[in-house]
Amino acid sequence: MIFGSDILKQGPLWWLLFSLAFVPAIYYWGLFVFDPRSLGVDSLEVVLQGMGHWALWMLLITLSCSTLKRHTPLPNPVRYRRMLGLYTFFYATLHLGTYVIGWIELDAQVFFDDLSKRPFIYLGMIAWVSLLALAVTSPKAMVRKLKKNWKRLHRLVYLILVLAVIHFWMQSRASSFEAWLYTLAAVFLFGERVWLKGRARLRANHQASAAG
Amino acid sequence: MLIKHASDLTENDVTPLSSYLNRRHIIQAAGGIALAGMVPGAFGETRDTPTWLGRKVDQTVFRSITTDEGITERADATSYNNFYEFGNGKGDPAKYSGDFNPYPWEITVDGACNNPGTFDLESLLASQSTEERIYRLRCVEAWSMVIPWIGVELGKLLQQFEPTSDARYVAFETIERPEEMRGQRSRFSFIDYPYVEGLRMDEAMHRLSFLAVGMYGEPLPNQNGAPIRLLMPWKYGFKSIKSISRISFVRDMPPTTWNLSASNEYGFYANVNPEVDHPRWSQASERRIGEAGKVDRIDTRLFNGYDEVAPLYADMDLRKFF
Numbered sequence: 001m002i003f004g005s006d007i008l009k010q011g012p013l014w015w016l017l018f019s020l021a022f023v024p025a026i027y028y029w030g031l032f033v034f035d036p037r038s039l040g041v042d043s044l045e046v047v048l049q050g051m052g053h054w055a056l057w058m059l060l061i062t063l064s065c066s067t068l069k070r071h072t073p074l075p076n077p078v079r080y081r082r083m084l085g086l087y088t089f090f091y092a093t094l095h096l097g098t099y100v101i102g103w104i105e106l107d108a109q110v111f112f113d114d115l116s117k118r119p120f121i122y123l124g125m126i127a128w129v130s131l132l133a134l135a136v137t138s139p140k141a142m143v144r145k146l147k148k149n150w151k152r153l154h155r156l157v158y159l160i161l162v163l164a165v166i167h168f169w170m171q172s173r174a175s176s177f178e179a180w181l182y183t184l185a186a187v188f189l190f191g192e193r194v195w196l197k198g199r200a201r202l203r204a205n206h207q208a209s210a211a212g
Numbered sequence: 213m214l215i216k217h218a219s220d221l222t223e224n225d226v227t228p229l230s231s232y233l234n235r236r237h238i239i240q241a242a243g244g245i246a247l248a249g250m251v252p253g254a255f256g257e258t259r260d261t262p263t264w265l266g267r268k269v270d271q272t273v274f275r276s277i278t279t280d281e282g283i284t285e286r287a288d289a290t291s292y293n294n295f296y297e298f299g300n301g302k303g304d305p306a307k308y309s310g311d312f313n314p315y316p317w318e319i320t321v322d323g324a325c326n327n328p329g330t331f332d333l334e335s336l337l338a339s340q341s342t343e344e345r346i347y348r349l350r351c352v353e354a355w356s357m358v359i360p361w362i363g364v365e366l367g368k369l370l371q372q373f374e375p376t377s378d379a380r381y382v383a384f385e386t387i388e389r390p391e392e393m394r395g396q397r398s399r400f401s402f403i404d405y406p407y408v409e410g411l412r413m414d415e416a417m418h419r420l421s422f423l424a425v426g427m428y429g430e431p432l433p434n435q436n437g438a439p440i441r442l443l444m445p446w447k448y449g450f451k452s453i454k455s456i457s458r459i460s461f462v463r464d465m466p467p468t469t470w471n472l473s474a475s476n477e478y479g480f481y482a483n484v485n486p487e488v489d490h491p492r493w494s495q496a497s498e499r500r501i502g503e504a505g506k507v508d509r510i511d512t513r514l515f516n517g518y519d520e521v522a523p524l525y526a527d528m529d530l531r532k533f534f
Contacts, residue, residue: 040303041292042355042499042507105509110494120492170492177400 017080021087024054025094044102051095056164056182058088063161063189070196082138085157089135096128120170127163130156161186261431262315264334265439268342269426272362277345277420282503284357286428292501294351295435295454296403297386297393304395305435312392314439314455323461324378333439337425339372340364344429345422345443350484350516352448352470355499361443362426367417370459375413379461383410384442387457403473409442409453410466410480414524420445423456446515448482479534483525484516488534 010018028039028050036043065081068074104110114121134154136142143150165179165186172179295305298312317333342362350356370382386407390396396405415421422443425432432438437454444451450470460466470478477491486496498512515521525533 037505041288041501041505044507045499110496113494117489118492172402176402177398180400 014080014083018083021058021084024050025091044098048095048098048103051091051098052168055088055091055095056168058084058091059157059161059164060182060185060189062088063157067189067192070192086135086138089131092128092131096124120167123163123170124167127160127167130160130163134160158190161190260313260315262334265425265431268337269362269429269431272342272344272426272429274343275346275360276343277347279346279348279358281348281358282506283346284359284501284503285505288501288505289357289359289427290433290435293436294353294449295395295437296401297395297405297407297455298435299395299398300401306433308394309434311394312389312434312438312455314387314434317439317457319440319456320458321373321460322458323383324376324463325461326374326376327372333425336369336372337364340368342425347422347443347445348516349443349445349449349452350498350512352450352478352482352490352495354490354493354495354497354512355501356510356512356516357501358503360428361422361424362429363422363424363440363443365419366421366423366442367419369423370416373459373461375461378463380413381410381462381464381466382413382416383408383458383460383462383466384453384456385458385460386453387455403469406457407453407469408466409451409468410462411444411451412465412524415444415521418521418524420518420521446484446518446521448478448484450478451482481525481528481530481533483514483521483530483534484512485514485530485534486512487514488531 028047031039032043032047039046062081062084065077065084068077100106100111104114115125116122134156137146137150137153146153165182168182169176169179291306292302293305294300294302295309298305298308318330319333319336320330322328342364344360344362346358346360348356348358375382386405388396388406390405395401411421422445423440424437424443425440427433427436432441437452440456441454442452442456451468465480468478468480470482471480484495489495495512497509500508500510502508
């Protein structure tokens with residue numbers, strides 16, 4: 001079990017968020033199986049895009065946890081970060097699975113053709129493989145085992161963010177509003193961290209020079 | 213596939229019986245009026261179609277070009293398409309084209325021709341009898357449909373204007389009405405308006421080039437390009453410009469909207485070709501939105517299966533002139 005034995009120790013808010021994050025999967029796949037026409041003319045396309053959207057949303061939500069912790073009085077949102085991060089992986093996997101099984105119908109030649117020729121596809125694939133690495137190393141035992149390297153490895157999340165936004169831009173054809181929205185969110189989340197880090201370094205320098 | 217070459221077309225093809233059967237077939241695909249009312253795409257239709265156009269469409273008596281492939285449901289063809297003037301989602305044209313009021317409609321004809329002028333649609337079509345053609349429509353996004361259109365052969369209409377020898381290309385323009393077309397008001401659009409398209413003269417004069425004023429036995433709904441649109445069945449759908457308000461005969465290759473937006477992705481010719489991929493996706497296959505709403509992945513054919521246009525491009529490198 002990827003959540004480990006501590007899943008039993010989680011509070012009601014954790015369970016609420018856990019259930020809410022599962023709703024999009026139920027919604028899309030429930031309709032796809034029982035009433036595909038209600039999703040639209042090409043229901044598979046809607047599911048493919050829906051899973052991709054939710055992977056990106058979950059990634060942004062996951063990355064906002066520590067931002068929220070720093071700037072709001074919310075009671076430790078970071079507590080839910082691992083679960084939300086795993087949901088990012090969950091939706092990205094459904095997105096990839098829909099593409100491989102539904103969209104290209106398990107055609108290996110198309111898959112390798114796409115992978116070698118289309119940045120749109122291979123950037124998305126790199127993002128998913130990176131997410132896989134983060135998901136596999138998410139249990140607490142792995143955190144302990146990897147020590148310092150765990151933090152280094154998990155900085156991959158910023159690469160994933162950049163790749164996911166580029167992946168989104170590359171499939172936008174006629175309008176860029178949504179792509180800009182995700183770009184701004186990514187710049188904000190990343191910028192806030194860079195800004196904090198820069199400020200901390202400045203302060204450290206200041207203290208060092210004051211001590212010297 | 214039953215593409216009939218010009219020589220195969222005889223009076224027998226114009227029998228009332230076959231047209232009656234065709235009608236019934238189309239009404240089946242239309243799913244009946246009751247069903248259409250339950251489908252989102254049934255909204256945003258053209259409301260005040262003039263009676264002359266209704267009559268014109270009703271007088272269509274034969275199916276001159278057909279196919280044995282299953283016809284796409286009317287509800288699907290009218291609720292899933294691209295018409296960026298009304299938004300960039302494929303459901304947007306059906307949802308947001310209700311404000312568009314195309315009638316009365318005028319087309320300005322100018323450039324290298326002996327009979328330029330501004331004509332109202334009724335007088336333009338007065339001397340033409342409409343015919344029905346079932347065409348495959350292959351979108352550059354790799355989905356396709358099979359749709360019965362009603363209209364006139366483009367070449368026959370263009371001849372009315374007597375293009376001169378300077379007319380090497382023909383350019384088309386979509387109407388620009390931001391107050392009725394929300395997509396034209398958007399600040400986040402990758403494309404500029406008005407939408408422009410163009411054809412080489414020999415392409416335009418080919419018998420498969422078609423101008424539609426109706427589909428599924430009825431006048432065109434707003435979302436599908438009312439009141440008059442182009443259909444170039446061997447080219448990607450974006451060539452088939454909608455709601456045409458200007459036709460110009462020109463000497464030089466005219467600019468085209470998607471080519472202006474991304475010239476490495478969308479060429480002037482835009483012939484359907486499984487061998488020439490879009491930079492971001494393969495064109496080798498397509499998702500066919502077929503009869504009864506079934507969606508299947510099928511192989512894409514060169515020129516969308518309309519082999520008879522091949523001589524138009526005999527000496528051209530189709531990779532270079534994509």
